[in-house]
Amino acid sequence: MGSNDYILEVNNITKDFPGVRALDNVDFKVRRGEIHCLVGENGAGKSTLVNVISGVFPRGDYEGVVVFKGKETHYRSTKDSESDGLSIIHQELTLSPYLSIYENIFLGNMKTRFGVIDWDACLRDSYPLLKRVGLSEPPQTIVSKMSVGKQQLVEIARAISRNAELLIFDEPTSSLNDEESENLLKLLLEFKREGITCIMISHKLDEVLAVADSITILRDGLSVASYDTRAEEVSKQQIIKAMVGRELKNLFPEKDPKIGEVVFEVKNWSVNHPDYHDMKIVDNASFFLKRGEIVSFCGPMGAGRTELMMSIFGNSYGYGATGEIYLHNEKVTFKSPKDAIEKGVGYVSEDRKSLGLILIQDVKTNITNSSLPKLSKRGVLDKEKIRESAEFYKESLQIKTPSLEQLARNLSGGNQQKVVLSRALLADPDIFIVDEPTRGIDVGAKFEIYSILNEMVKQGKSVIVVSSELTEAISMSDRIYVMNEGKIKGVLNRDEATQEGIMHMALVD
Ligand SMILES: Nc1ncnc2c1ncn2[C@@H]1O[C@H](COP(=O)(O)OP(=O)(O)OP(=O)(O)O)[C@@H](O)[C@H]1O
Numbered sequence: 001m002g003s004n005d006y007i008l009e010v011n012n013i014t015k016d017f018p019g020v021r022a023l024d025n026v027d028f029k030v031r032r033g034e035i036h037c038l039v040g041e042n043g044a045g046k047s048t049l050v051n052v053i054s055g056v057f058p059r060g061d062y063e064g065v066v067v068f069k070g071k072e073t074h075y076r077s078t079k080d081s082e083s084d085g086l087s088i089i090h091q092e093l094t095l096s097p098y099l100s101i102y103e104n105i106f107l108g109n110m111k112t113r114f115g116v117i118d119w120d121a122c123l124r125d126s127y128p129l130l131k132r133v134g135l136s137e138p139p140q141t142i143v144s145k146m147s148v149g150k151q152q153l154v155e156i157a158r159a160i161s162r163n164a165e166l167l168i169f170d171e172p173t174s175s176l177n178d179e180e181s182e183n184l185l186k187l188l189l190e191f192k193r194e195g196i197t198c199i200m201i202s203h204k205l206d207e208v209l210a211v212a213d214s215i216t217i218l219r220d221g222l223s224v225a226s227y228d229t230r231a232e233e234v235s236k237q238q239i240i241k242a243m244v245g246r247e248l249k250n251l252f253p254e255k256d257p258k259i260g261e262v263v264f265e266v267k268n269w270s271v272n273h274p275d276y277h278d279m280k281i282v283d284n285a286s287f288f289l290k291r292g293e294i295v296s297f298c299g300p301m302g303a304g305r306t307e308l309m310m311s312i313f314g315n316s317y318g319y320g321a322t323g324e325i326y327l328h329n330e331k332v333t334f335k336s337p338k339d340a341i342e343k344g345v346g347y348v349s350e351d352r353k354s355l356g357l358i359l360i361q362d363v364k365t366n367i368t369n370s371s372l373p374k375l376s377k378r379g380v381l382d383k384e385k386i387r388e389s390a391e392f393y394k395e396s397l398q399i400k401t402p403s404l405e406q407l408a409r410n411l412s413g414g415n416q417q418k419v420v421l422s423r424a425l426l427a428d429p430d431i432f433i434v435d436e437p438t439r440g441i442d443v444g445a446k447f448e449i450y451s452i453l454n455e456m457v458k459q460g461k462s463v464i465v466v467s468s469e470l471t472e473a474i475s476m477s478d479r480i481y482v483m484n485e486g487k488i489k490g491v492l493n494r495d496e497a498t499q500e501g502i503m504h505m506a507l508v509d
């Protein structure tokens with residue numbers, strides 16, 4: 001195969017950040033028309049590599065050469081790469097939340113008529129784009145009102161409106177549920193049929209194996225392996241081994257639950273939409289949690305799982321919540337998240353950026369700032385203890401950072417997630433609610449997180465997990481509540497739960 005078959009050739013790329021060599025002499029080649037998956041542990045350098053390719057890091061900011069369509073690139077920004085036919089859809093979405101779908105699609109690339117922006121033309125031209133990505137919303141819809149999955153389709157529509165020949169997806173399915181992920185993968189295959197080349201970064205190895213024509217594996221900034229899946233059979237075990245550098249026998253730790261009395265109970269909980277007050281989002285939900293139990297909440301996107309948990313957790317969501325909460329058999333109300341935390345309930349949100357991490361603070365501060373009373377002696381902060389606690393979680397969750405003083409915004413996506421989890425674990429709640437705890441987390445670190453949750457319940461705590469990954473829910477939890485359309489549709493014990501069973505329960509009346 002001649003080199004002309006490659007739409008993209010990346011040679012000897014080295015990229016340094018202060019204290020970190022993110023990419024070390026990386027070579028990477030992508031054939032025209034293929035789906036090429038890029039995998040590796042959190043912090044391996046995947047996002048950095050695609051940022052180099054797409055001009056997020058301008059030429060001069062890295063060493064080495066990027067050749068796109070046979071020509072060496074000299075991009076100064078993503079604007080240059082977009083007009084060259086290369087678009088990136090980032091790990092964290094970048095839409096303007098208060099603008100409409102079509103405004104977002106054409107922002108920075110407006111149609112003009114006699115030098116004036118022609119919004120009518122933009123609106124008209126948005127329809128076929130939305131159809132292509134399978135979005136049925138009216139183009140005037142404000143994007144902040146849409147689910148993450150749909151917002152992502154808007155980003156994709158934006159990319160293809162610029163006639164992309166190469167689309168780069170940085171963890172496109174990490175915030176999507178199974179059904180949405182499947183649709184996205186179908187869309188990728190559709191693009192492939194149309195001759196568009198795709199690069200996809202993902203931690204979900206099953207989906208990688210389902211769509212990849214080629215797979216490249218990064219480890220610690222090095223490209224350690226590359227497979228052509230059309231020419232050779234590649235197994236999940238093989239990929240994991242190349243990613244983590246060792247054999248990983250089990251994906252889930254052994255579990256030996258010791259379950260006690262009911263410690264947390266919610267009765268007849270209802271809550272309405274924060275803007276549309278007559279729209280019921282959670283409808284008369286009742287559930288309980290026992291000491292030592294891990295309980296999962298599953299269900300399709302929009303089932304109301306996150307809204308249920310957030311509204312319970314100190315009214316952090318919605319309008320006019322009603323219902324009762326019992327903590328250790330005593331009726332309680334949580335006036336605010338702070339109040340809930342003080343009463344021993346912890347919550348980790350699915351959206352780490354807006355509700356968790358303080359990006360401009362360092363790792364140590366982010367991990368310890370909700371536990372300062374514990375880390376003080378007679379009202380004075382114990383600096384040594386603060387450092388030790390942060391160090392403990394850095395080690396046990398293997399947070400990849402050059403130091404505890406590194407700003408959170410400089411960590412890779414998965415490592416940011418580990419910081420958010422560390423903070424909640426350090427606060428040591430009795431009742432721990434986690435929403436999508438392993439989103440964007442690599443296989444090895446997932447195992448560590450599951451082990452920590454197991455350790456918590458062993459010590460007599462209780463955990464609620466909101467999870468879109470059914471295999472994870474089934475392997476990790478003692479019971480599974482199934483929700484749909486704001487209602488709890490049923491509950492399954494671990495030994496009777498199957499993926500089909502859960503989906504069926506979600507859909508029956
Ligand atoms: N702006 C930055 N400043 C300093 N260090 C950075 C910056 N961006 C990335 N890094 C570091 O470079 C390394 C590679 O990060 P990168 O984001 O490419 O990882 P990744 O493979 O995408 O991981 P993940 O799966 O968690 O998203 C990490 O050690 C990260 O901390």
Ligand SMILES: [Mg+2]
Binds near residue numbers: 412
């Ligand atoms: Mg990344």
